[in-house]
Amino acid sequence: MSDLSEKDIEVFIEAIGNYFKQATKEAAAIKVAYLAQNAFPMNDYTGKIMVSDGYEGALYFSAPSAMLRHLLTVMKETNQSEENLLDAVGEIANTISGNARKYFGENMVISIPEKIANLSENLAQQARSYAYVIIIKWKHYSASLIVDISRNR
Amino acid sequence: MKLMIVDDSNIIRSRISRIIANAKLPPIEIVGTASNGTDAFALCVAQRPDIVTMDLTMPEMDGVECTALLVEFDPNIKILIISALSDKATAIEALKNGANGFLYKPFTDEELVNALLELIKENE
Numbered sequence: 001m002s003d004l005s006e007k008d009i010e011v012f013i014e015a016i017g018n019y020f021k022q023a024t025k026e027a028a029a030i031k032v033a034y035l036a037q038n039a040f041p042m043n044d045y046t047g048k049i050m051v052s053d054g055y056e057g058a059l060y061f062s063a064p065s066a067m068l069r070h071l072l073t074v075m076k077e078t079n080q081s082e083e084n085l086l087d088a089v090g091e092i093a094n095t096i097s098g099n100a101r102k103y104f105g106e107n108m109v110i111s112i113p114e115k116i117a118n119l120s121e122n123l124a125q126q127a128r129s130y131a132y133v134i135i136i137k138w139k140h141y142s143a144s145l146i147v148d149i150s151r152n153r
Numbered sequence: 154m155k156l157m158i159v160d161d162s163n164i165i166r167s168r169i170s171r172i173i174a175n176a177k178l179p180p181i182e183i184v185g186t187a188s189n190g191t192d193a194f195a196l197c198v199a200q201r202p203d204i205v206t207m208d209l210t211m212p213e214m215d216g217v218e219c220t221a222l223l224v225e226f227d228p229n230i231k232i233l234i235i236s237a238l239s240d241k242a243t244a245i246e247a248l249k250n251g252a253n254g255f256l257y258k259p260f261t262d263e264e265l266v267n268a269l270l271e272l273i274k275e276n277e
Contacts, residue, residue: 018259019259022259022260022261023259072164075164075168076168076171077164077167077168079163079167083163084163084164087162087163087164088164090162091162091164091165094162094210094237095237095258095259096237097237098210098236098237098238098239098258099237099239099257099258100239101238101239101240101243102239102240104240105240105242106240106242106243110210110238112161112210112211112212
């Protein structure tokens, strides 16, 4: 395994910023980014994408319910059921990881999204000793993007 | 003109429907939606849409495989891939399998309308 570089992580940061800019005409800002080992800032709903082939691990996008409801409202989606809130985090995680393949290439194989309510702050498995945590801010809400991905040699 | 929407995300299927309903496009009837390639193929055989918007990463049967099957079944069908997979190899594979266009997620309303207009022109 080898580590992802700062430049690699910027790809995910750019993808999340672009998602909000395209979907809502308001880019998400990066509030803080750090490395974490055992405790991760999980919110009400989390979308998880597993990566495989040339890479291993997972990417998580976790957001509070209020933020997702606001996002769906901006996107003119009136159905704000729990199913659609879960759908939203799954779709955002899928879009970020899919967009990242422009940079990482097709040997970063990505799974279909897993959508989870109230995910524990401790991950069952970690690909990296320390995963990247990126806290984003959109309007007055905070959400987290967790990149627990390593490159297979 | 008949159109079908294939995507495993509820909110994307609903958003595409909404954009089409509000856009200045030639009359389009949405004849069905599906959340995976298996259901999409069965629905296409029954409904015979002119245009399909197709996601790639889906459970059961992915969009590339479904596109190849649909084009084999109906060589005149127009398929617009709408996917977050932004690497060149994926786009080339989809086009080789018979897709007529590729729109990257996240997309704006205008980008979707323009992509559909291109396919409608090709269909005329």
